[in-house]
Amino acid sequence: MSPRLVFWVPAAIRLALLLAGIGGVWYAFGLLPALAAGVAAMMVLLFVQLQYLYLLSSWLEDPASARLPDGWGAWADIFSRLYRLRRQDEKHQAELTEWLARFRQAMSLLPDGVVIMDDVLFLEWCNTAAEQHLGLELGRDKGMRITNLIRSPIFMDYIILGRYEQPLTLNLRDRKLIVQIIPFENRRQILVTHDATESERIEMMRRDFIANASHELRTPLTVINGFLEIAGAQPNLDVQTRLSHLRLMAEQGKRMQNLVEDMLTLTRLESVEYPLRPEHVPVASLLEQIRQEAEALSSGRHAISLSVEGPDIQGGIDELRSAFGNLVSNAVRYTPEHGRIDIVWRLHEGAPQFLVRDTGIGIRPEHIARLTERFYRVDKGRSRETQGTGLGLAIVKHVLLRHDAVLSIESVPDKGSTFTVTFPARLVIDSGMRAAAA
Template identity: 75%
Template structure:
């Protein structure tokens, strides 16, 4: 039905009913009584309308569907329609609030920084990542100009030139940041920041690794190729010279082989395709094997002792042998002839420990933090003399990461070193018992 008819028909019927009543009173009691009753009815109707207008005015100050008054007459339809409109509006606001909460949660979890600015670069909102990247604080800096908060000449030039189609790479607060401004709406702009510090560090490590690996492989290959060229051009080499050349080529070939094996070991340790499969490791057997390898490398030049008092552990036998063997062989290589090396396996306060103590040349403090980097050497000439690959401690670090362990290095130049492996208690097994769960 037409909305106009829904309003006017009931109103006309109510007016007709009032007039009919007044007419009856006029007929029964006279004109004066009818006029008085009619006036009284008009006053009541006006009062009712003013009362509903007053209630509507109060409701509009704080519109809420639950507080909407009930109406009479035409007001019933009006309040009913207002109730439906307000209820739909509250539902829309609830959905909008939910989506806004989700958006803010997503922005808070986003690893990239997001800064919302107006057209003159005044800060309106930023997420925690942007606060961390740019040193901003949303509560403190809201309403301030972003160019006054980010003091960087490169960023200022980027703003002035206005070439926002290309991102800007800058160093800010000891971070490598990639920033870009994206205009949206008519009076809004978004500043997006991406922290490329870790990516840059990994890329630098990759470049250094390739350069170092190439250098390490080039040296033995140069020696082998050189001797092969000599052997091919000088056929009348005497037997002692030929034997010396073959010996040197064999040594360089073994060095290259060890280097490649260590590189493959590192690659396997870092790969997700080779997860650790824990098994019970017989520590006495493992320590005896490490001791034999160290004594074979020493060839009687050092005093090497072993003490075992700790429990068996859960882990990879070959991986732990590689890590402990590298620590023991390093002690042999960097301890002068006549020195002593002590290998110790014990149950420490925080879990089992493997300790290698030597009376070697020691390490200066500035080198200790970098010892587990690939190809990092304190003394490159001595490392080559001892046939080291420069990857041993990197292998140790990755093996311990897979076993939840840590490596502590204590050393002083000229006074020897102590390499302490700490494994968590969760890897220990009871003596003669079953494996403990990890």
């Protein structure tokens, strides 16, 4: 049945019943009572219609499906349709609200900043990354012009020129940002920010590493090639000179070999393809081997002591041997003759600690923070004399990172240094586990 018939047929039936009632009154009581009854019935119907119009008007001020009144007659059908429409609208609004919440949550988790602006650059919304990158605060800055919030002449020129097809590199708040504006809809624009600070730092480290490695390799190669040229140009050199040249070439070749091995070790430690495989580390025997190696390197020039009072731990034996060995060998190299070196393994406040204490030349405070950088040397001349590659403490840092350990350095120039490695307590192997392993 068509909507028109659905409305008019019940209305016609109700009108016919009303007229039939009035006709019955006319037949029973006469014309005047029938007219009075008809007028009263029309007044009642008019009041009912006005009442429902008032309820409809009140409901439209706050259209909620739960507040929709019940109706009578044609109003019942009208309110029923309004109820269905309102329920559908509420369902769509709930879906839109859910999608908007998901969108904002997804945008808030993006590492890149996203700022939504209108066509005249007034801030409408931004995510957490954008607040961090640009120093914005959505609750405070919403509705403000973005050029008043980002005060940078380079950014202002970018806005004025309007060449948005190319990104802008912006140094802001000690960050290097890649910024680009993307037109969005007719009256919206999106400002996207990417923090390139870490990428720039890694690229700089890569360039420095290549430059330093090339420089470190160039010196021994120059020495070896120079002696080879001399040998080729002067085949009649005396035996003593030739042996001296061969000895120097062997030393430089060993230096290159150590450098390459240390670089390969660093690459392996940084690679995700070589995860740490924890195993039982017998600390006492490991440190005894390192003490013996230190004695051999010292050749009796230092007093070296070893104290082991801590438990065994779980970790990578070869990696820890390399880290501990580097710390001890550095102490030997940078401690003058007749100096003292103490190697200590202990349990400190529930956490295992490894200490190397020496009476060496010490380190000035401004150098301590950079000691674990690749190829960083406090005294380049002394490092070359001691055959150091400049990568030992960088290897120590990466080994400790893989074991969640912390390195602290205390040093007084001309008096000595103490290198302390603190491991997490969870790496400790208790006596029961050691007995089972034995």
